[in-house]
Amino acid sequence: MLLFSHLDSHKHKDKHKDREHRHKEHKKDKEKDREKSKHSNRSIVVQVPPHSGPSSFRSLVIQIPRHSSRLGLLEIGLNLNHSEHKDSEKKHKEKEKTKHKDGSSEKHKDKHKDRDKEKRKEEKVQNFPVEKEEIKASGDAKIKKEKENGFSSPPRIKDEPEDDGYFAPPKEDIKPLKRPRDEDEWEEERYPEGIKWKFLEHKGPVFAPPYEPLPENVKFYYDGKVMKLSPKAEEVATFFAKMLDHEYTTKEIFRKNFFKDWRKEMTNEEKNIITSLSKCDFTQMSQYFKAQTEARKQMSKEEKLENEKLLKEYGFCVMDNHRERIANFKIEPPGLFRGRGNHPKMGMLKRRIMPEDIIINCSKDAKVPSPPPGHKWKEVRHDNKVTWLVSWTENIQGSIKYIMLNPSSRIKGEKDWQKYETARRLKKCVDKIRNQYREDWKSKEMKVRQRAVALYFIDKLALRAGNEKEEGETADTVGCCSLRVEHINLHPELDGQEYVVEFDFLGKDSIRYYNKVPVEKRTGILNKHLQDLMEGLTAKVFRTYNASITLQQQLKELTAPDENIPAKILSYNRANRAVAILCNHQRAPPKTFEKSMMNLQSKIDAKKEQLADARRDLKSAKADAKVLKDAKTKKVVESKKKAVQRLEEQLMKLEVQATDREENKQIALGTSKLNYLDPRITVAWCKKWGVPIEKIYNKTQREKFAWAIDMADEDYEF
DNA sequence: ATACCGACTTAGAATATGGTAA
DNA sequence: TTACCATATTCTAAGTCGGTAT
Numbered sequence: 001m002l003l004f005s006h007l008d009s010h011k012h013k014d015k016h017k018d019r020e021h022r023h024k025e026h027k028k029d030k031e032k033d034r035e036k037s038k039h040s041n042r043s044i045v046v047q048v049p050p051h052s053g054p055s056s057f058r059s060l061v062i063q064i065p066r067h068s069s070r071l072g073l074l075e076i077g078l079n080l081n082h083s084e085h086k087d088s089e090k091k092h093k094e095k096e097k098t099k100h101k102d103g104s105s106e107k108h109k110d111k112h113k114d115r116d117k118e119k120r121k122e123e124k125v126q127n128f129p130v131e132k133e134e135i136k137a138s139g140d141a142k143i144k145k146e147k148e149n150g151f152s153s154p155p156r157i158k159d160e161p162e163d164d165g166y167f168a169p170p171k172e173d174i175k176p177l178k179r180p181r182d183e184d185e186w187e188e189e190r191y192p193e194g195i196k197w198k199f200l201e202h203k204g205p206v207f208a209p210p211y212e213p214l215p216e217n218v219k220f221y222y223d224g225k226v227m228k229l230s231p232k233a234e235e236v237a238t239f240f241a242k243m244l245d246h247e248y249t250t251k252e253i254f255r256k257n258f259f260k261d262w263r264k265e266m267t268n269e270e271k272n273i274i275t276s277l278s279k280c281d282f283t284q285m286s287q288y289f290k291a292q293t294e295a296r297k298q299m300s301k302e303e304k305l306e307n308e309k310l311l312k313e314y315g316f317c318v319m320d321n322h323r324e325r326i327a328n329f330k331i332e333p334p335g336l337f338r339g340r341g342n343h344p345k346m347g348m349l350k351r352r353i354m355p356e357d358i359i360i361n362c363s364k365d366a367k368v369p370s371p372p373p374g375h376k377w378k379e380v381r382h383d384n385k386v387t388w389l390v391s392w393t394e395n396i397q398g399s400i401k402y403i404m405l406n407p408s409s410r411i412k413g414e415k416d417w418q419k420y421e422t423a424r425r426l427k428k429c430v431d432k433i434r435n436q437y438r439e440d441w442k443s444k445e446m447k448v449r450q451r452a453v454a455l456y457f458i459d460k461l462a463l464r465a466g467n468e469k470e471e472g473e474t475a476d477t478v479g480c481c482s483l484r485v486e487h488i489n490l491h492p493e494l495d496g497q498e499y500v501v502e503f504d505f506l507g508k509d510s511i512r513y514y515n516k517v518p519v520e521k522r523t524g525i526l527n528k529h530l531q532d533l534m535e536g537l538t539a540k541v542f543r544t545y546n547a548s549i550t551l552q553q554q555l556k557e558l559t560a561p562d563e564n565i566p567a568k569i570l571s572y573n574r575a576n577r578a579v580a581i582l583c584n585h586q587r588a589p590p591k592t593f594e595k596s597m598m599n600l601q602s603k604i605d606a607k608k609e610q611l612a613d614a615r616r617d618l619k620s621a622k623a624d625a626k627v628l629k630d631a632k633t634k635k636v637v638e639s640k641k642k643a644v645q646r647l648e649e650q651l652m653k654l655e656v657q658a659t660d661r662e663e664n665k666q667i668a669l670g671t672s673k674l675n676y677l678d679p680r681i682t683v684a685w686c687k688k689w690g691v692p693i694e695k696i697y698n699k700t701q702r703e704k705f706a707w708a709i710d711m712a713d714e715d716y717e718f
Numbered sequence: 719a720t721a722c723c724g725a726c727t728t729a730g731a732a733t734a735t736g737g738t739a740a
Numbered sequence: 741t742t743a744c745c746a747t748a749t750t751c752t753a754a755g756t757c758g759g760t761a762t
Contacts, residue, residue: 300734332752340730340753386725394752400724401752415726464728465756468721474754527757540727540756587730596745668730675728698748 202317204369208333241285254347547676
């Protein structure tokens with residue numbers, strides 16, 4: 001699906017440029033087609049089976065069901081009655097509630113068959129974040145203060161990452177699906193309504209190093225003449241110089257925005273002289289920085305040491321009873337804004353963040369971090385309804401930036417877990433929802449029909465919700481609910497198929513269809529509807545659900561029991577790839593792709609040659625053995641055989657690697673792996689087939705998914 | 719209602735790292 | 741030992757979504 005690669009430019013103001021862009025896109029498409037043809041199981045035009053989720057992933061074109069007409073997916077008659085469904089849902093919810101209210105007594109009287117499961121679940125849930133003794137310890141948290149590490153922190157802080165007991169889940173049955181209700185309930189036990197922590201202490205952010213003026217010998221030229229810039233103007237100039245090799249600096253908008261902001265930093269004299277960016281010569285600066293980068297590489301050892309020190313000092317905080325890794329404790333340095341796509345603000349100056357911009361968040365009983373000497377914080381607050389430690393307002397969009405915890409932290413892990421549990425609940429009712437939205441296509445109410453079509457796209461194509469965004473503030477991009485007429489084409493018949501909807505955000509070769517587009521305008525309404533269908537259901541849950549279920553399906557389908565580990569890993573990657581394609585996680589083909597493929601190929605060739613040699617040796621050894629028949633020659637034969645085997649294996653490994661890399665040329669696996677695939681599916685698969693988890697998850701990923709690694713056994717079902 | 723904003727997740731590019739070939 | 745490359749990590753932009761102000 002190319003939907004997202006087209007999002008950048010559908011404003012057709014500049015015709016020439018646009019054509020250029022389209023051309024590029026087209027080329028991309030062709031490349032994709034080529035790749036597609038390698039995998040015959042994927043087709044360009046997708047048919048929608050009556051009751052299914054995503055079936056094919058590379059589709060640009062989707063066939064819509066027979067009963068929809070060209071004049072709108074919406075012109076579908078009939079009435080629809082939700083009430084039955086809604087009522088039953090409501091009843092269900094009610095039941096849940098009462099269950100929870102008197103939960104304690106219920107344990108004794110409940111004859112429900114799920115009872116034991118429920119109980120186990122509860123235990124598990126309590127175990128998840130902290131071990132029992134730690135829970136007990138939390139009571140003294142506030143009393144003990146001023147520890148040697150400078151934190152006035154509670155006792156028994158766990159150094160989490162190495163500690164595999166951290167998430168201490170039960171080893172027993174994990175199959176019963178938890179309803180998030182349970183998690184909420186448990187959350188409520190520990191943290192009533194929205195409370196995220198009780199104790200939070202940290203050292204504050206690390207600021208960007210101050211600007212160091214350029215050495216005298218590095219010159220800036222204006223209109224061919226040397227010019228010494230004032231420190232402020234010089235600093236901003238260096239931001240541009242550092243990007244000189246980048247395509248950005250050739251873009252009109254980028255240059256215009258940069259120049260405007262740069263001039264603001266100039267002295268009056270400078271402003272008078274420097275009136276045109278094209279007369280500026282930054283090449284010496286640029287070269288100087290390149291040399292600096294080189295030099296820094298040489299002393300990377302000292303640099304590393306320094307970084308480690310910084311990490312140790314500022315990279316951790318204490319949240320409740322745990323010492324937790326902080327994700328981004330360094331404040332973003334000043335520079336030029338690099339928006340993605342056709343961003344109207346690219347090139348603008350991202351100003352330096354000062355302590356006076358910073359809001360510190362920590363608990364009242366924590367030691368407040370001290371601002372750098374001579375400075376003070378904008379504010380210190382104690383808001384335990386949020387998870388961030390530090391925030392500031394950025395000057396490009398005026399949005400707030402945060403310092404938060406690492407994915408390995410308890411607070412992030414729990415949330416992640418919860419996310420997949422919600423997706424699993426969707427699994428239980430997805431058929432019902434699919435039937436309903438198909439019914440809703442026939443509704444006489446336009447809004448209902450629109451909503452149903454939007455939902456269908458979200459489910460079928462894993463589209464994002466598509467919130468409204470401020471025009472002119474960001475690049476013009478769309479999602480499901482913000483699709484515009486120019487992004488869609490309906491064909492009663494195309495390439496031999498009937499009723500085809502063509503999504504083409506660039507609209508290159510398509511004819512415009514000037515009619516109302518069958519999509520919901522306001523996502524709020526959509527999400528409200530989803531909430532009625534299932535508690536906690538929002539548009540993005542479909543992405544999570546469809547991604548995870550696809551991984552599970554694909555793994556089942558692709559894993560051949562007898563194949564060796566490298567082949568299994570290829571199968572895993574292919575399953576992962578199916579998901580990445582579904583979610584449209586693309587990447588620019590690596591700059592060195594061709595070369596690296598060639599390298600690999602020559603390795604393969606070399607290996608083949610070795611193998612041929614080894615086989616020849618084996619043959620002659622066998623011949624010798626036939627004649628001589630002594631123990632020594634037999635041994636030789638054996639060792640030659642082994643050598644051949646070893647080489648065969650190595651060759652196979654290389655070939656698998658080549659296939660994998662080729663298939664992965666413009667697909668990014670990381671995003672789905674990190675954000676959409678229930679890690680327990682992967683853990684279970686690894687256990688089932690004896691694939692070491694390290695082959696699939698690197699260190700960081702293992703840390704992030706520690707909860708799942710502990711939790712899932714080989715029978716886990718999403 | 720709608721607009722707006724705050725908090726949080728998701729995302730690909732840029733950069734650093736560390737192992738291996740030369 | 742260095743150059744090179746693949747992979748891991750960092751960086752921060754750009755989404756989603758729900759709550760609150762208008």
